[in-house]
Amino acid sequence: MQKYILRRLLISIPLILAIITIVFVMLRVAIPGDPVYTLAGETASPELIEAIRQKYGLDRPVWEQYFIFLGNAARGDLGNSLKFGEPVSSVLAKAFPFTVLLTVLSVGIGTGFGLLAGVITAVRRGSWIDRLSMLIVVFFNAFPTFWLGLILILVFSVGLRMLPVEGYSTWQHFVLPVITLSVGQTALIARLTRSSLLEILGGDYVRTARSKGLAERRIVLVHALKNSLIPIITVVGLSFAALLGGAVITESIFGLPGVGRLTIAAIADLDYPMIQGGVLLVAVSFVFVNLAVDVIYAVVDPRIHYE
């Protein structure tokens, strides 16, 4: 297993390198606009522009900039943000905890409720509780995240005055963003769990377990659920990776200083080092989440071996 993890990490290096290269080249070749002007202002003197260009190494040929960047990145130095003047890594280090917190809470809560709803509806298939839950699930599946966020603010912050609109100083500030993100997750997981369980519950070994006289609760929770986990783990992994890349919309609606909002602002400001750093962070998280998902597969299902 250790060998497998090591090999996977090794083959992901070219992937990350490719992403970084594409971002690097596209930023310099394809995006109109000059970052120096966003830094110095449109009316800056030519001397100042030239000085800044030299300071950040933007006067050198692109390929030279690229190798300097790679060399520094390999040593953990992502350069200084043009906008903040601080090292990119420390700006990211400040934003990442918010993103991780938001991701873990929303995916965790959403998956928990989704599993619960999925199991109940699968076991009570065709009953009123099944039909009602599935109606709710279809309904919330269609709720666009940004609109849900606005409606929650409208009801709980503007209307009932129970929760703050935006900011991040207290735990109350996280209630609405987490609800916004976990509602969709709950709907997704509930649907998936239900269909996955229904397929398994018709299987031969479930009939065997029943004929052995095992309690229904044990059959569903131990035998069937465990076997329907693989697709659920895949989807949870995908949500995790997507949210770690920054819940751009949710972060900007609720004014949370996470990675998504940071990257968007960096794109608007043409803050090259910041964009590169943000994309690198996202790519690395993506690789690790995918690896974690594959490792969890093997833990959950002993039939899966990686040599």
Place this chain on the structure above:
Amino acid sequence: MASSTSSPVQLSVPRGDSPFVQARRAFVKNRAAVLALLVLLIILLSAVFASNLTTYDPVKRDAKARTQAPSAEHLLGTDALGRDLFTRLLYGGRISLQVGFFSVLASALVGVPMGLVAGYMGGRVDNWIMRFMDLILAFPGLILAIWLVSMLGVSITNVIIAISIGSIPTYARITRGVTLSTREMDYVVAAHSMGASAARILRLHILPSVVAPLIVLVTLSISSNIVAGASLSFLGLGVRPPLPEWGAMLADGRGYMRNAWWMSVFPGVAIMLVVLAANVVGDGLRDALDPRTRSR
């Protein structure tokens, strides 16, 4: 065997309905799906015939009618510039629906051939294509789209391009998966041994089996692409004002939540209605096209 000399063996295959006819019958039985299809059609038609359904102008400002609550005169109220919200919703539907439809078409047109080639050729070609797809997938979708739009410039066409690129891998993966399993079928092997070209096999024998899962994916992703388009406008990267677009209207309404709730509620209802309807139609199609769920 009196007069026939051409075929010594009489084949008698019971001629049932084609799979397509069976699927259509199953779909029509699904009341929710039919209703949803009807809702989609109504929304589509009301976007197309927007100018016949309202007397107001979607863009012209009216200083005397600013932020009015819904009334008989303005069914869904007016926005901060005095424009009729119902009118803007109708016209806005044109843009949102276009974004949803054309972005799906674009990603399918690129992704499906890639998946066909990768699955059929296998080996190194497969490896290269799919690694390239992984590369696209490794970018967070919305950030990729935002980045592309800011690179290409803000316009509807660029929004469509930006959204479609992110979903090409999904089409390639699904197509590849089906191709891999179909490639081993006897009739494909037979066609191959009879000397049919790869292009002919892909077009006549493999593409048809990809269609069913793709129809479902297309319906479901039209809705998610409409949401993606609206998200871009919501962030100010979609459609330039004063053109009406649902996401942009929501973003406008955000600043007036305290005194004009209708501005941020109705555009959202419109988006949600389309998404809900498209999802239910997609689910209905999936059930209708899958023989396993159809027989139940």
